[in-house]
Amino acid sequence: MFLKPQTTKAAPKHTVDPANQPWVEKYRPKTIDDVSAQEHIVAVLQKTLTSSNLPHMLFYGPPGTGKTSTILALSRQLFGPDNFRNRVLELNASDERGIAIVRDKIKNFARQTPRAQTVASDGKVYPCPPYKIIILDEADSMTQDAQSALRRIMETHARITRFCLVCNYVTRIIEPLASRCSKFRFKPLDTSSTSLRLQHISSTEQIPVSLPVIDTLISVSGGDLRRAITYLQSASRLSSSTSPPTEITSQDIHEIAGVIPNPVINSFAKVLGVDIIDDSGMDVDDGGRAKGFDAVRGKVKELMREGYSASQLLSQLHDLIVPHPTLSARQKSQCAMVIAEADKALCDGADEELWVLEVALKVHKFLA
Amino acid sequence: MSLWVDKYRPRSLDDLHYHAGLSARLRSLAASGDFPHMLFYGPSGAGKKTRITCTLRQLFGPGAEKLKIDQRVFMTPTKRKLDVNIVQSNFHIEITPSDVGIYDRVVIQEILKEIAQTQQVDLNARQRFKVVIINEADSLSRDAQAALRRTMEKYMSNMRIILCANSTSKLIAPIKSRCLLMRVAAPNTAEMQTCLQYVAKREKFDLPPEAAEEIIQDANGNLRKALLVLEALKMQSPDLTGPLAIAKPDWETYCNKVADMIVQEQTPSRVMEVRAKFYELLSHCIPPTVILKTVAERVVERVDESLKADVMHWAAIYEVRMRVGSKKIFHLEAWVVKIMSLYKQFVFGFSMDDFEA
Ligand SMILES: Nc1ncnc2c1ncn2[C@@H]1O[C@H](COP(=O)(O)OP(=O)(O)O)[C@@H](O)[C@H]1O
Ligand SMILES: [Mg+2]
Numbered sequence: 001m002f003l004k005p006q007t008t009k010a011a012p013k014h015t016v017d018p019a020n021q022p023w024v025e026k027y028r029p030k031t032i033d034d035v036s037a038q039e040h041i042v043a044v045l046q047k048t049l050t051s052s053n054l055p056h057m058l059f060y061g062p063p064g065t066g067k068t069s070t071i072l073a074l075s076r077q078l079f080g081p082d083n084f085r086n087r088v089l090e091l092n093a094s095d096e097r098g099i100a101i102v103r104d105k106i107k108n109f110a111r112q113t114p115r116a117q118t119v120a121s122d123g124k125v126y127p128c129p130p131y132k133i134i135i136l137d138e139a140d141s142m143t144q145d146a147q148s149a150l151r152r153i154m155e156t157h158a159r160i161t162r163f164c165l166v167c168n169y170v171t172r173i174i175e176p177l178a179s180r181c182s183k184f185r186f187k188p189l190d191t192s193s194t195s196l197r198l199q200h201i202s203s204t205e206q207i208p209v210s211l212p213v214i215d216t217l218i219s220v221s222g223g224d225l226r227r228a229i230t231y232l233q234s235a236s237r238l239s240s241s242t243s244p245p246t247e248i249t250s251q252d253i254h255e256i257a258g259v260i261p262n263p264v265i266n267s268f269a270k271v272l273g274v275d276i277i278d279d280s281g282m283d284v285d286d287g288g289r290a291k292g293f294d295a296v297r298g299k300v301k302e303l304m305r306e307g308y309s310a311s312q313l314l315s316q317l318h319d320l321i322v323p324h325p326t327l328s329a330r331q332k333s334q335c336a337m338v339i340a341e342a343d344k345a346l347c348d349g350a351d352e353e354l355w356v357l358e359v360a361l362k363v364h365k366f367l368a
Numbered sequence: 369m370s371l372w373v374d375k376y377r378p379r380s381l382d383d384l385h386y387h388a389g390l391s392a393r394l395r396s397l398a399a400s401g402d403f404p405h406m407l408f409y410g411p412s413g414a415g416k417k418t419r420i421t422c423t424l425r426q427l428f429g430p431g432a433e434k435l436k437i438d439q440r441v442f443m444t445p446t447k448r449k450l451d452v453n454i455v456q457s458n459f460h461i462e463i464t465p466s467d468v469g470i471y472d473r474v475v476i477q478e479i480l481k482e483i484a485q486t487q488q489v490d491l492n493a494r495q496r497f498k499v500v501i502i503n504e505a506d507s508l509s510r511d512a513q514a515a516l517r518r519t520m521e522k523y524m525s526n527m528r529i530i531l532c533a534n535s536t537s538k539l540i541a542p543i544k545s546r547c548l549l550m551r552v553a554a555p556n557t558a559e560m561q562t563c564l565q566y567v568a569k570r571e572k573f574d575l576p577p578e579a580a581e582e583i584i585q586d587a588n589g590n591l592r593k594a595l596l597v598l599e600a601l602k603m604q605s606p607d608l609t610g611p612l613a614i615a616k617p618d619w620e621t622y623c624n625k626v627a628d629m630i631v632q633e634q635t636p637s638r639v640m641e642v643r644a645k646f647y648e649l650l651s652h653c654i655p656p657t658v659i660l661k662t663v664a665e666r667v668v669e670r671v672d673e674s675l676k677a678d679v680m681h682w683a684a685i686y687e688v689r690m691r692v693g694s695k696k697i698f699h700l701e702a703w704v705v706k707i708m709s710l711y712k713q714f715v716f717g718f719s720m721d722d723f724e725a
Pocket of ligand 2: 068138
């Protein structure tokens with residue numbers, strides 16, 4: 001019975017108990033000044049707050065770098081809480097974006113021109129410039145056709161609307177559309193900004209997080225702050241739900257992020273003939289290079305039974321081989337090539353076991 | 369009367385036999401009032417689905433086990449009607465993308481929006497959110513995955529998503545980073561032994577450990593398979609002593625036959641015979657990847673050490689071509705021809721390199 005759609009479209013948005021709110025939402029920057037590490041963009045946008053003139057915009061960059069947060073914060077600062085709903089339209093890939101629907105929604109939205117009320121209920125004054133903002137989030141998943149149709153729509157409504165397209169890959173936005181927008185490139189977050197942000201969150205949440213754990217978070221999330229924050233919250237959930245609560249360890253973070261433990265990777269590499277030098281500089285000697293096909297295949301089957309993902313496995317193997325101190329440049333290149341090929345195959349949907357085995361057998365041969 | 373796999377499927381987290389650490393985590397997460405989106409991944413038969421069901425029960429109580437099946441009609445963008453059967457309880461709903469083919473995005477989107485926009489009406493419900501389980505999440509189209517991204521952030525107050533997949537490789541990064549990852553490894557030999565012995569005890573018969581061992585070897589980490597085989601064997605020879613004859617499924621025997629044919633003779637007419645067998649297998653809905661892997665594994669057992677790696681190499685190559693291409697049989701056949709020619713070169717001891725321009 002709960003499947004009957006309600007007629008009133010009242011998705012209660014902010015009724016979550018703040019304690020249970022996902023931290024990525026809770027710590028989403030409220031103003032553009034809160035956005036870390038994108039100083040250049042913030043400086044430019046800051047001007048639009050006073051000049052009340054805004055171009056169409058295209059935000060692009062990797063996930064979790066603050067694109068959605070920035071446009072939401074900017075809109076909120078422009079219009080304030082009361083006008084936000086009738087001045088800002090957010091459409092994303094989860095909304096039906098067949099072009100007819102987009103056109104309809106935009107038309108309807110652009111038609112009503114509500115009177116701006118500059119002093120908001122929170123007592124603050126907002127610029128409330130005389131246009132509406134339409135955010136097309138995840139725009140790179142719109143079809144080419146939809147994008148071309150969007151050109152016209154943008155022109156028709158140019159007087160009273162500003163568009164903000166948000167995407168990961170700027171190349172997936174058709175040129176005529178991209179050229180109508182001011183482009184803003186979001187960089188992956190640098191280490192120190194990420195670290196500061198994470199420390200801010202952990203101290204506000206009053207959970208003890210050691211510096212090595214922060215470093216681990218930074219290294220597994222690769223500049224994606226959303227990931228880093230989600231991992232931190234998951235880890236804190238897990239560690240606080242045991243009794244007595246335990247402290248978060250780097251190991252926990254690896255587990256949550258799906259990173260394969262080093263001993264597992266090392267023993268795999270060892271079977272393939274890679275010498276593993278441990279921290280003390282000693283050659284670790286538990287079992288050695290596999291003798292033949294069956295041994296290599298056995299190891300691969302064992303790994304697959306553990307459920308490790310092939311792409312993760314290959315990426316960690318790659319990270320072990322490339323900087324390896326004793327392998328020759330030629331051997332490294334050969335290994336890198338077969339791993340690249342496997343990556344492509346996996347993207348095409350290939351069978352994981354076959355390709356992990358393929359890489360294993362090839363590496364085993366190159367290192368003979 | 370239900371099969372043992374179903375009859376003795378653990379129903380609560382406390383009943384689960386192995387991966388105790390994982391169960392403990394799930395238990396405390398369910399109690400914390402702060403339950404995240406989750407992604408369960410691991411090989412088939414490792415117990416992902418069972419664990420998810422137990423978690424639901426932990427979250428919502430026995431009510432989560434009262435399932436009903438609803439016939440729903442969805443409208444595709446091209447105005448075609450789509451009938452889909454949907455399994456649900458008062459607290460959760462299940463979607464399997466392969467049931468809806470290329471329209472997975474439409475269906476998932478509709479269902480998620482509906483759930484997101486409705487509050488839990490049952491005042492006695494233990495959680496204010498509902499759970500959406502997406503089975504076989506690795507077969508979700510890119511489109512459908514993209515559609516999940518923002519929804520997962522936006523509707524967190526009313527809804528949690530649990531994805532179930534064999535691997536995380538086919539899921540886009542933005543989805544993975546929004547979930548708590550739960551890896552469910554296949555049970556090891558000892559753990560499987562415990563499970564089989566438990567069932568034997570409940571069914572009141574003696575299971576010799578050696579017999580169990582043999583079943584476990586054959587099952588290769590797939591507990592479902594092990595339990596099915598156990599039940600079948602028990603029907604055949606009630607005392608389970610002496611050498612066991614674990615019957616292979618017909619398609620597997622058939623694949624082995626194909627492998628033997630390839631190794632016995634390498635001629636155009638043999639290729640034609642093999643092709644007929646492939647058609648037969650495909651028409652019985654055996655997935656082409658399974659066919660290729662099974663035949664290749666058997667061929668590998670029967671050829672010289674120096675050829676084994678090549679056999680698997682070409683299997684990997686033609687398997688991915690099969691995925692990208694449209695006619696499965698072309699690539700299966702191409703692989704056979706490749707293997708035959710390799711084999712022939714090997715037997716006659718000369719290299720064909722000179723002939724390949
Ligand atoms: N530059 C940033 N400064 C502060 N927080 C950020 C920044 N980038 C990402 N975040 C955090 O990550 C989450 C996701 O950011 P979002 O803006 O949605 O990323 P995307 O670039 O993928 O749209 C936000 O809720 C916020 O907590
Ligand atoms: Mg975004």
